[in-house]
Amino acid sequence: MVTAEKDIEEILGKYPNASRDALIPVLQAVQEARGYLSREVVLRIGRHLKLPASKIYGVATFYNQFRFQAPGRNHVQVCRGTACHVKGSAAVLESVKRVLKVNPGETTKDGEFSLEVVACIGACGLAPVICVNGEFHASVTPQKIQDILDSYRGKAR
Amino acid sequence: MFEIEVNNRKIEARKGEMLLGALRRNGIHVPTLCHMENLFPTGACRLCVVEVNGQRNLVPSCAFPVYEGMTVQTHSPRVVRARKTIVELLLADHPDDCLYCVRNGNCELQKLAEQLGVRERRYTGAKSAYKLDISSPSITRDPAKCILCGRCVRVCEEVQTVSAIDFIGRGSKATVSTAFEEGLNVSSCVNCGQCVVVCPTGALREQSHVKEVLGVLNNPSKFVVVQHAPSISVSLAEEFGLKAGTDVVGKMTTALRRLGFQRVFDTSFSADLTILEEGSELVQRLTTGGKLPMLTSCSPGWIKFVETFYPDLVENLSTCKSPQQMMGAIIKSYYAQRQGIDPKSIYSVSIMPCTAKKFEAQRPEMGSDGTPDIDAVLTTRELARIIRMRGLDLAALEPQGADTPFGERSTAGKLFGATGGVLEAAIRTAHWLVTGAEMENLKVQAVRGLEGRKEARVKIGELELGVAAVNGLGNARKLLEELRAGRSDLHFIEVMTCPGGCIAGGGQPFNGDAEAVRARMQALYKIDRDEEQRVSHRNESVQRLYKEFLGKPLGEKSHHLLHTHYAPREVVM
Structure with missing residues (x-):
């Protein structure tokens, strides 16, 4: 039996007799509440909307905004928009991946950091830019990544 | 009907159809990758693009309706270049x-x-x-x-x-x-x-079992037996360039012996056995108030479908094992005993039109004392591969007969290969079980053919039964929903997982279009028309099996060897 907690039932309760057109709003609401889409929650949504899990997972992976792992205590966003790209964000992302040993969409084993790639944060003047827990770091270089991330380690959000 | 112009030639088109359909009917071949007969076009692969007058871009013919006065170029340089580029990009x-x-x-x-x-490779990139x-x-x-x-x-x-x-x-x-x-x-x-x-x-x-099978065929300490499902002999021919619907049962038997199988048995024999068990089970359920309608249990994909999606209907499934598993069980018990062979030295192979049979064979329920009833399952395609590997020319082989005692079969057992066949065979034997007499006309036309669902009311003596045969799980689902909603006029339902039944199973030759499937079905009907022994209960080897070993249908031995139980299953869905 798939169990989901009260918060999820509350969200689903707002979509009685819903079908597949409610899928994306439901996924967004659930991610808003939980920070990510767990396996159990995806299965619960499937039962509610009468959709197979493969379909929900397919839709959710189509969009960049959905995560399937719980976010870390510190959430790192690396901008890969055009301006940041021109200013070398590819190397920045590589550096973050190397330091954290995770891929975008994943969370480090100790739960300290999660990594997300975003298309544009809207701070092109600061390119290349990364954003940790909502704090922007401007003109970063691959060499600066270790220090920036270390400054968050052990610090609650 | 009106005319359209294609490649400077007039062809007939039907109002409302897609251009691709008109082209194919008129022998103009336009390649496709995503197109599927009878399903709504997606226009995804773009290989079927053509030039249509007045259209600036190339249009996908699979999703472009015909209209009067259209002129089409299907193989202009522009079209061919576009198709080639698509393929080159796929290859990249x-x-x-x-x-x-x-x-x-x-x-x-x-x-x-x-x-x-x-x-040449025009596009390169990271793979x-x-x-x-x-x-x-x-x-x-x-x-x-x-x-x-x-x-x-x-x-x-x-x-x-x-x-x-x-x-x-x-x-x-x-x-x-x-x-x-x-x-x-x-x-x-x-x-x-x-x-x-x-x-x-x-x-x-x-998931191929070819390697394992070739391995044991060269192992002298193993006694390797093989059984072939009813639909194999009418579909194998296509793998060797013969006409669809050619029955090659004798040549195939010879080929199997040449490959080194020590005994060649016919799963249609255990289909007959299934009918006796399942027919008796149906009569028992009807007379003792058991769960109805009874659902057939020969098709392992269907079994898993019920366990997964309709756990509330698991009790309706017949407890009979499938013919493959029944054959496996009696080979390693009755046959081993009779021949004085240690069941552990028997390696039992089955040739099936089916990939789900591989799953079924390794289900823990499908064996006794840790010994599986069936050791390996080859699809029709895998058998064809082995025959080619051994350099056997199927068409040139001298036909031989199957081995006793499990080579004898009725045509009813053979009908298992097509949708409706189990039902037809069961009706024939149920009639005999209930009334003690044979049906006047054994052919049950109402349950034949490739339609997704066939229903009939059948009179057996005093009884009137509601029966149905469905094929394809989508069609099965619709009927199950009706049952859940309270429909109660049906007593016996045959379900085949694949559309058309085993003749169109997941292990059958590639490129088997609707015509080929129809030809395979007709081949089975022809066998039923031409032969004398058309009811399962007259199969003498089955009768002997009961006399010498099993006792009676649904008896204690049958219960132990030929029946099983199914349970709801939790998977990701």
Whole structure:
């Protein structure tokens, strides 16, 4: 039996007799509440909307905004928009991946950091830019990544 | 009907149809990859593009309706260039291992590259890396070879309503995969293999048992027996270029002996046995108030479908094992005893039109004392591969008969290969069980043919039974929903997982179109028409089996060897 907690039932309760057109709003609401889409929650949504899990997972992976792992205590966003790209964000992302040993969409084993790639944060003047827990770091270089991330380690959000 | 102009020639088109249909009917071949007969066009692969007057861009003929006065170019330089580019782009992210690929020689992508004259690599780039999924006992997924045509996704969702797989991710990272990209074994996949049959490349294939079987055939300490399912002898021919619907049972038997199988048995024998057990079970349920309607249990994909999606109806499933498993069970008990062979030294192979049979054979319920009833399952295609490997010319072989005692069969058992066949065979024997007399006309026309659902009211003595035969799990689902909603006029329902039944199973030859499937079905009907022994209960070897060993249908031995139970199953769905 798939169990989901009260918060999820509350969200689903707002979509009685819903079908597949409610899928994306439901996924967004659930991610808003939980920070990510767990396996159990995806299965619960499937039962509610009468959709197979493969379909929900397919839709959710189509969009960049959905995560399937719980976010870390510190959430790192690396901008890969055009301006940041021109200013070398590819190397920045590589550096973050190397330091954290995770891929975008994943969370480090100790739960300290999660990594997300975003298309544009809207701070092109600061390119290349990364954003940790909502704090922007401007003109970063691959060499600066270790220090920036270390400054968050052990610090609650 | 009106005329349209194609390649400066007039052809007839029907109002409302898509251009591709008109072209094909008139013998104009336009290649496709995503197109599927009887399903709504997606226009995804763009290989069927043509030039239509007044259209600035090339249009996909599969999704473009005909209209009066249209003029079409199907093979102009512009069109051909576009098609070639598409194939070249597909090849740019495709492994170059054709020589090692299971689909070498019958791959649609390979054929297209050849037809379009692709002779150099114009596009190069990084190849995507994927993991092979070998978790399923029936089907291997190799996403590296997938060209994202979507045929597997559609057959799984729209025909079978299983939806174990879907498109995952986006753009260059898109793949066909399961929910959470887990193994197929923990998904809702029922192992039917319809995805394998529609796959144009080697991305989906059966979990092969060829190596194991070749291994034991060369092992003198093993006594290797083989059984072949009713539909094999009428479909194997196509693998060797013979006309669809040619019955090669004798030649196939010879080939199996040449391959080294020590005994060749016919699963149609155990189909007859199934009918006696299942017919008796039906009569018992009718007379003692058992769960009705009774659902057949020969098709393992269907069994898993019920266990997964309709756990509330598991009790309605017949407790009979499938003919494959019954044969396996009696070979390792009765036959071993009779021949004085240690059951552990018997290696039991079955040739099946089916990938789900591989799954069924390894179900823990399907054996006794840790010894499986069946050791390996080969699909029709795998058998053809082994025959070719051994250099046997099937067409030239002298036909031989099957071995006793499990080579004898009625034509009723043979009918199991087509949708409605189990039902027809069961009606014949149920009539005899209930009234003690044979039916006047054994042919039950109402349950024949390839329609998705066939229903009939059958009079057996005083009884009037509501019966139905459905094929394809989508059709089964509709009927099950009616049952859940309270429909109660049916007593016996035959369900075949694959559309058309075993003749169109997931292990059958590739490129078997609707015509080929029809021809295979007609071949089975012809056997039933031409032969004398047409009812399962007159199979003398079955009678002897009861006399010497089993006792009576539903007896204690039968219960132990030929029946099992099914249980609800939790998977990702």
